[in-house]
Amino acid sequence: MEVLIYPDPVLRRGGQPITEFGPALRETADRMIEAMYEEGGVGLAAPQVGIELKLLVLNPSGSKDDRSGERVLCNPKIVRKKGREFDEEGCLSFPGIQAEVERWVELTVAYLDLDGKEQTLKCEEAWLARIVQHEIDHLEGVFFTDRLTAAEKLRVKAKLLELEDEYKARA
Secondary structure, three states, rough: OOOOOOOOOOOOOOOOOOOOOOHHHHHHHHHHHHHHHHOOOEEEEEEHHHOOOOOEEEEOOOOOOOOOOOEEEEEEEEEEEEEEEEEOOOOOOOOOOOEEEHHHEEEEEEEEEOOOEEEEEEEEEHHHHHHHHHHHHHHHHOOOHHHHHHHHHHHHHHHHHHHHHHHHHHH
16 A cells, blocks of 8 residues: 655545445555554555545554554544644655644544444544544645645745655656
């Protein structure tokens, strides 16, 4: 499973709601989790691997050795949010770019598990809340770079142009 790199147009399309739950979805989630670990990430959304579904995986530790925080969220929706702060983010689809992004510090997310059962995730730690928001953005075709201040956008512009040139060269 390959992570798509900006500006691949599939990334902007986001994902469609999941309506079928079963072994195929579970297999997709397992493959996404392995891809996340292989790439050294803490979260991965289905559109980042070319799958247009509202499916995301995450593990705040980013470690295969500590899977206690591993989660799979289908059709997630933020239902409560609190507090704001800026902190640095990166993205597997934007290699080499780190930037300050403002996010909610606490969240409650409603989602379906891999069996299609309704669940709630309370993100009371800013790090988990940040990961979830970042990945939910991908499900909507929104990039973390879309949320940058004007100064941060200017700071990363050269790297974005470099990624665009690399994409054109591969195409």
